[in-house]
Amino acid sequence: xxxxxxxxxxxxxxxxxxxxxxxxxxxxxxxxxxxxxxxxxxxxxxxxxxxxxxxxxxxxxxxxxxxxxxxxxxxxxxxxxxxxxxxxxxxxxxxxxxxxxxxxxxxxxxxxxxxxxxxxxxxxxxxxxxxxxxxxxxxxxxxxxxxxxxxxxxxxxxxxxxxxxxxxxxxxxxxxxxxxxxxxxxxxxxxxxxxxxxxxxxxxxxxxxxxxxxxxxxxxxxxxxxxxxxxxxxxxxxxxxxxxxxxxxxxxxxxxxxxxxxxxxxxxxxxxxxxxxxxxxxxxxxxxxxxxxxxxxxxxxxxxxxxxxxxxxxxxxxxxxxxxxxxxxxxxxxxxxxxxxxxxxxxxxxxxxxxxxxxxxxxxxxxxxxxxxxxxxxxxxxxxxxxxxxxxxxxxxxxxxxxxxxxxxxxxxxxxxxxxxxxxxxxxxxxxxxxxxxxxxxxxxxxxxxxxxxxxxxxxxxxxxxxxxxxxxxxxxxxxxxxxxxxxxxxxxxxxxxxxxxxxxxxxxxxxxxxxxxxxxxxxxxxxxxxxxxxxxxxxxxxxxxxxxxxxxxxxxxxxxxxxxxxxxx
Numbered sequence: 001x002x003x004x005x006x007x008x009x010x011x012x013x014x015x016x017x018x019x020x021x022x023x024x025x026x027x028x029x030x031x032x033x034x035x036x037x038x039x040x041x042x043x044x045x046x047x048x049x050x051x052x053x054x055x056x057x058x059x060x061x062x063x064x065x066x067x068x069x070x071x072x073x074x075x076x077x078x079x080x081x082x083x084x085x086x087x088x089x090x091x092x093x094x095x096x097x098x099x100x101x102x103x104x105x106x107x108x109x110x111x112x113x114x115x116x117x118x119x120x121x122x123x124x125x126x127x128x129x130x131x132x133x134x135x136x137x138x139x140x141x142x143x144x145x146x147x148x149x150x151x152x153x154x155x156x157x158x159x160x161x162x163x164x165x166x167x168x169x170x171x172x173x174x175x176x177x178x179x180x181x182x183x184x185x186x187x188x189x190x191x192x193x194x195x196x197x198x199x200x201x202x203x204x205x206x207x208x209x210x211x212x213x214x215x216x217x218x219x220x221x222x223x224x225x226x227x228x229x230x231x232x233x234x235x236x237x238x239x240x241x242x243x244x245x246x247x248x249x250x251x252x253x254x255x256x257x258x259x260x261x262x263x264x265x266x267x268x269x270x271x272x273x274x275x276x277x278x279x280x281x282x283x284x285x286x287x288x289x290x291x292x293x294x295x296x297x298x299x300x301x302x303x304x305x306x307x308x309x310x311x312x313x314x315x316x317x318x319x320x321x322x323x324x325x326x327x328x329x330x331x332x333x334x335x336x337x338x339x340x341x342x343x344x345x346x347x348x349x350x351x352x353x354x355x356x357x358x359x360x361x362x363x364x365x366x367x368x369x370x371x372x373x374x375x376x377x378x379x380x381x382x383x384x385x386x387x388x389x390x391x392x393x394x395x396x397x398x399x400x401x402x403x404x405x406x407x408x409x410x411x412x413x414x415x416x417x418x419x420x421x422x423x424x425x426x427x428x429x430x431x432x433x434x435x436x437x438x439x440x441x442x443x444x445x446x447x448x449x450x451x452x453x454x455x456x457x458x459x460x461x462x463x464x465x466x467x468x469x470x471x472x473x474x475x476x477x478x479x480x481x482x483x484x485x486x487x488x489x490x491x492x493x494x495x496x497x498x499x500x501x502x503x504x505x506x507x508x509x510x511x512x513x514x515x516x517x518x519x520x521x522x523x524x525x526x527x528x529x530x531x532x533x534x535x536x537x538x539x540x541x542x543x544x545x546x547x548x549x550x551x552x553x554x555x556x557x558x559x560x561x562x563x564x565x566x567x568x569x570x
Contacts, residue, residue: 038552043256043568048550049285050262050564051271056234060217061201062140063147071288071564072262075239077204078223078250080114080133080183081195085252085563087554092370092469093514094195097252098128098205098223102195105512109190114198116181121244122207123222129180132205138165138172140202144214149200149467157186166213190510192517196468225255225565237262256552256568272296275545276306283549284569286562292543297356306545311553313542315560316366316466316474319348319358319417321425321535322450322493327458329405334397336532339459340379342390342432347424348537352416356543361536364478365525368557370469372522376529390432402433408450408457411440416540417461425461425537452488453495462493462534469558470514471521472505479528480505494533501528 050072058064061077074082082097084090096102099114106113120128140148142164153159157174165171174186185194197203210221218231226239239260247254272293274282292300292310300307321339323330330336345360352358362377380386394402409422419440426436439457441449449455450462467473477483481497484490504524511517542560546553549570556563 038568040254040256043254043552044258046257046284046569047259047261047281048257048564048567048569049281049547050260051266051274051282051285051287052262052264052289053266053268053271054234054264055289056232056237056262056264058147058217059220059228059231059237060145060214061136061204061206061220062142062145063217064201065147065149066201071559071561072237072239073201073204074224074253074565075226075255075260076220076222076224076228077201078120079201079203080198081203082199082252083556083558085254085556085566087556089369089557091556091563092368092558094199094468095252097199097250098133098203099198103198105192105194108510109192109194109512110187112185112187112194112198114183114185116183117249119249120223122205123227123242123244125244126207127180128205128223130177130183131180132207133183133203134171134175134177135165135208135211136204136206137175137202138162138169139206139211140164141172142166142169142213148202149197151197151200151467152202155187155189155191155194155197157188165208189506192509192512193468193470193472193514195514196470196473199468225250225253226260235263235265237264253565254552254568255565260564269293269295272545275309275547278309278548283547285547286550286553286564286567287544287546288561288564290544291357292545294353296545297353297543305548309546309548309550311542311544311546311555311562313544313555313560314366314368314557315540315542316368316371316469317463317540317560318361318364318366318465319421319461319463319537319540320361320364321537322460322462323533323535324453324456324458325494325496325533326453329397329399329403330458332397333532334393335399335403336535337379338390338393338397338432339429339434340532340535341381341386341393342429342434343381343535343537344383344385344424344428344431345381345537346383347428348421351420351424352538352540356541358416358538358540361539363525364464364529364534364536365471365474365522366466366539368469370518370557371466371474372471372518372520372525374519374522374526376526378530379532385428385431387431387433390434394433399433402435404435404437405459406439406457407436408439408441408446408460410443410446410461412443415463416538417463421537422461448488450493451485451490453484453486453490456490456493460493464491471518471525472509475521475525475528476505478534479524496528496531496533498528498531 080099081094084095104113176184225245227242229240230238271290365371365373477491508520
């Protein structure tokens with residue numbers, strides 16, 4: 001599951017209120033009072049301020065769970081591939097970064113070969129080699145550096161039990177470096193979307209001689225346009241220019257400001273108030289994890305100047321009701337269908353703040369061509385739920401007088417599937433004769449309890465976000481029966497193990513043309529949707545403010561947030 005920033009709001013379709021532009025495009029509305037077009041040739045200089053709730057708990061490339069380089073890590077860590085730095089649909093595509101291309105697949109996409117660009121250097125001037133990339137990946141396997149994306153453990157040959165290079169550990173044989181420019185990956189199974197995975201920060205090069213283990217994040221060696229001047233865990237990050245970086249060897253990052261100062265641990269209301277007021281240094285401020293609050297949303301219609309300083313974006317994310325289909329009464333598809341008919345999606349939208357912040361969801365895959373979504377609504381509940389149809393199905397299933405069930409949910413609302421959403425679902429199910437006993441859990445307990453089949457509640461609220469904008473990382477953990485993990489960390493909560501579904505997943509994984517793979521993922525989602533293994537509720541939206549002196553604030557569709565590597569300040 002993608003580690004999207006914890007937001008007050010979420011994300012859905014790109015709808016940039018300020019006519020935000022891609023690199024070098026028009027800047028009308030996205031830079032406050034300035035009417036001058038954004039010019040990447042003259043965007044250099046100044047200090048950009050970043051005001052965040054969180055996001056500084058870790059800064060080691062091995063421990064970061066990010067795709068596309070993340071918001072801030074991409075300024076320090078370059079990877080084999082990265083997301084394309086443009087607005088709109090084109091921003092969902094991977095492009096070469098350290099590598100010269102997206103990789104050369106062979107052996108049915110079980111082998112991927114990359115060649116590094118010329119002129120790559122660390123911030124101390126030493127050349128970046130393929131061995132640095134290999135070592136950066138290997139150290140991410142160390143138990144001392146937990147938290148990174150788990151795919152490499154599953155995908156690389158003989159990597160499941162690999163513990164990294166520390167304490168005398170051997171190197172990983174499934175990553176080969178025949179010379180300083182070449183790196184080859186050997187995979188257990190075909191993975192046509194390996195170019196997406198290669199955007200993860202685990203693919204950032206790390207020079208072995210300067211690896212300080214768990215202390216590396218305090219003074220990492222940069223391969224990107226900025227290097228770390230100061231890092232205070234959970235509080236402060238200051239980035240300054242890496243003089244050995246240039247746009248000649250990095251076509252994706254403009255790196256306009258001379259200095260970037262990040263402050264974390266701020267209250268969301270304080271962040272939004274400071275951005276709205278845009279006074280002093282805050283006129284050159286953005287946030288990478290906090291959407292506009294109710295007060296600011298109420299102001300937008302009556303404050304044209306503030307409305308010009310808003311960017312709306314998407315992130316592939318779905319909030320949903322999960323069933324354990326092995327447990328009564330949800331082992332009966334008619335009961336699951338009844339819940340699907342009973343839901344009042346409008347009440348859920350209202351619970352999270354209204355239509356500006358979320359749209360009703362009837363498909364598990366989010367909207368967007370990159371996901372290959374095929375619209376469907378097999379159990380039409382309308383805007384307010386279809387209680388009559390739900391009662392009919394319950395009667396057919398042997399529950400003419402309704403039924404009682406627990407509903408598990410996290411005890412926080414910031415991720416949009418907590419108490420407020422639970423209350424909306426509880427009320428809707430009540431109309432259909434389903435009495436809900438709400439059961440809330442702390443964040444730590446919730447991840448543990450729902451992720452283990454033995455303790456998983458029969459009915460729960462869940463959230464799933466894309467690790468990259470494609471159908472595979474959205475559907476495989478949720479629908480692949482071979483992904484069911486009995487000891488914990490399980491996301492296939494329905495415990496669906498359908499041979500036909502598993503076979504289609506394998507077939508799509510062999511497709512290396514990403515445009516061809518997308519509609520196949522969409523068709524699979526539409527097929528599995530008929531089994532009512534879950535009930536989609538909403539696709540969240542992002543509404544983010546920025547200071548009046550910030551320019552080029554387009555929102556990328558990969559992460560649904562500002563592309564920090566492209567913004568500039570006056």
